[in-house]
Amino acid sequence: GQNIDQPTEMTATEGAIVQINCTYQTSGFNGLFWYQQHAGEAPTFLSYNVLDGLEEKGRFSSFLSRSKGYSYLLLKELQMKDSASYLCAAMDSNYQLIWGAGTKLIIKP
């Protein structure tokens, strides 16, 4: 079957670095997406990886290892506004997104 695993909740300190991991099993693979969702709001796109390696975008970076079925989202210089849920989604061979349940990130001062 198709499956995405990510931690349910993580806590980090303002100004620190946090890494949110995601492992996936899909029928075929057409890339890995990360979305951010603040409470009561729409999910918004953060990143897309289809090749192995690290993609950096400001304070946020996303990494993919296709051979390991593994991705992570790295958030640097954490700010209080980064408190949100982070959704990992893998795209299968039919271009359908398989979603994880999301990681709730709590930032403490």
Added chain:
Amino acid sequence: ETGVTQTPRHLVMGMTNKKSLKCEQHLGHNAMYWYKQSAKKPLELMFVYSLEERVENNSVPSRFSPECPNSSHLFLHLHTLQPEDSALYLCASSQDQGGPYEQYFGPGTRLTVT
């Protein structure tokens, strides 16, 4: 503001009511989606439309009925719902379906079935 709007934002309905959720996208996209989001569960894809044609229906109960009159509007008609249907219903759009396209989400309708 993602370019996708949904109304109403909140809806409380009894099990015998009929209501409709509306979604509109202002992005010129060709594909639109309905998702169900329940607490601590992955997003569940319900329906996919591409150029106003339904291309995906993931075994959704018939009490949920989608309608896509044009590529900018999507409706979800609800009737005879069950309490377990209470959830956040998200609409999304993408440039096209069948490719690695980013999806843009609306803010959702929080549905409570009493």
